Amino acid sequence: MSAQSxxxxxxxxxxxxxxxxxxxxxxxxxxxxxxxxxxHTRNGERTYKSFRILFQALERNPILTTSF
Known part of the structure; x- marks a missing residue:
């Protein structure tokens, strides 16, 4: 996570x-x-791929909805 920050x-x-x-x-x-x-979305890739990845995260952990 250090690289991301x-x-x-x-x-x-x-x-x-x-x-x-x-x-x-x-x-x-x-x-x-x-x-x-x-x-991906921060890099301007607001595409099906980036939203599909975010949806997969949400499927595994519904509490992430507050973070979108």
């Missing part, structure tokens, strides 16, 4: 996608997906 979104995405390969818990995966989706 520093604005290094390419590195943050690499780290999050790597974490998705390791993490199996749906709750933790929801936050990883949420951060991936936020980076």
């Amino acid at each position: 520093e604005g290094n979104y390419a590195e943050a995405l690499k780290n999050y996608y790597g974490a998705m390969q390791l993490e199996i818990g749906p709750y933790d995966r929801s936050y990883i997906l949420y951060n991936i989706g936020r980076i």
Whole structure:
């Protein structure tokens, strides 16, 4: 998450996608997906892909609705 807070979104995405390969818990995966989706939308990629990722996060953890 440090890379994301520093604005290094390419590195943050690499780290999050790597974490998705390791993490199996749906709750933790929801936050990883949420951060991936936020980076994509922050980069101006307001596309089906970014919203699909955010929706996957929401499916795993409905409390994230307050964060959208």
